[in-house]
């Protein structure tokens with residue numbers, strides 16, 4: 001990493017390569033603790049421990065949530081309040097909350113359907129960004145000069161907000177569907193490129209030597225050395241990318257229309273359905289959270305072997 | 310099995326290596342000439358930083374000579390290849406592959422066209438058994454000890470059926486007992502397969518025990534071959550019997566004198 005000062009900004013250390021010793025140590029300690037417990041009193045103790053651990057992670061957020069809802073209720077519980085209270089939202093937007101997958105008409109569908117529509121666009125845009133980003137990052141990461149030349153450009157482009165790409169995208173594609181996909185793509189692609197390139201640059205010389213002695217051809221080198229070795233970096237890039245995609249889709253759909261969750265908010269705003277908007281925000285937040293965790297999980301499974309050597 | 314009798318199999322002819330970095334030029338090796346016979350086991354010994362790894366990398370083709378040439382069977386070496394397999398100092402196993410897969414990737418690459426899938430599988434297992442690692446074939450490198458990793462590294466190199474086996478301080482990072490075990494394994498394998506081998510070491514006993522000849526290098530920069538010692542001990546060799554063998558003691562003394570009297574390591578101030 002020493003070759004690129006200022007780069008580590010994008011490389012999330014928590015999701016990156018774990019120092020070999022640390023990872024190994026924690027793992028062995030964990031296994032030891034479990035082994036001791038099972039030896040003493042098998043099932044009941046283990047079940048209790050798991051239960052206690054689950055409670056420790058689930059209970060605090062629930063308590064905080066209840067407290068926040070209460071404060072919100074108290075603050076907005078008067079006739080002239082500008083924002084709806086939780087109870088008002090519950091009654092006004094009840095069908096949206098309890099049944100995500102209703103279909104009353106072509107434009108009157110549950111938020112679950114809308115989220116799925118948006119997710120489909122994200123799948124196209126993000127999938128494209130992942131493929132293009134990894135391949136481009138691999139190419140750029142191979143060459144010191146490509147890295148030096150392109151990196152500043154990437155660093156500038158990655159700060160351009162999604163909505164700023166939309167006019168250009170609309171002008172180029174003349175159609176809202178592809179434009180929305182393009183906006184997602186162009187928003188998500190930069191962290192993938194940059195992180196992949198950093199990962200490629202950080203492939204240990206040892207692995208390169210092994211590849212050279214074996215005379216791996218470029219394709220074999222790409223699949224058998226580059227991708228696995230850079231995987232922790234690549235997944236960090238993908239994780240940042242999926243978050244940005246989800247941000248972009250909502251913004252893009254507000255302008256392009258259709259049945260996505262983004263346009264739903266815009267539509268609700270135009271017809272002053274504030275309660276609906278709040279429910280939609282919760283949907284968006286939860287889906288964004290799940291997407292992030294999903295990529296993190298896939299990354300953890302895929303990079304099992306690379307964490308330590 | 311002396312170098313003079315057999316035809317030169319591997320030749321280094323007036324090899325010189327200069328590294329240039331940021332306008333600065335450092336001559337690491339100069340005027341290295343060496344003939345190695347087929348089946349010979351040669352050790353290269355010298356103080357840290359004198360250019361032993363650089364020399365091995367030149368033979369491996371991982372770095373290019375500045376002047377001079379490396380010839381294997383009269384053909385110039387100018388790129389890496391499986392016929393000059395390397396056992397790297399720090400094992401260099403791919404951590405995302407299992408022990409089996411680490412060897413299999415080499416087998417597939419070298420014998421992908423000439424051996425059937427079943428034969429390649431059997432050959433992989435055979436080489437793992439050769440280094441007594443068959444039992445751990447499904448483990449990942451992170452799950453096995455340093456000595457075991459080094460064994461797998463040796464299996465990977467042997468599985469390529471190299472013309473020359475290159476080893477860069479293969480046992481450097483291991484404890485004394487594991488080290489002795491692996492030295493014995495390497496001796497047995499060498500006796501069985503008769504590979505030509507070059508091993509880098511900074512351990513005098515290891516060099517004398519394993520080698521037919523010991524190449525002693527002077528200190529860098531501009532290191533050269535100081536002396537070459539014919540060990541001349543009969544094989545098979547047994548480390549316990551050798552301890553009191555006069556020829557062994559003599560060879561050991563010769564190397565020690567070279568390293569610690571005539572070419573003492575001077576710490577760059």
Ligand SMILES: Nc1ncnc2c1ncn2[C@@H]1O[C@H](COP(=O)(O)OP(=O)(O)O)[C@@H](O)[C@H]1O
Pocket residue numbers: 328329330337355356357358359360361362363364529
């Ligand atoms: N790629 C390189 N660029 C510049 N200098 C190098 C390079 N590789 C090795 N050297 C230098 O060459 C010298 C010999 O290194 P090396 O062959 O690794 O020594 P040894 O293996 O005997 O300990 C060292 O001074 C080292 O700094």
Ligand SMILES: [Mg+2]
Pocket residue numbers: 361362363
């Ligand atoms: Mg070295």
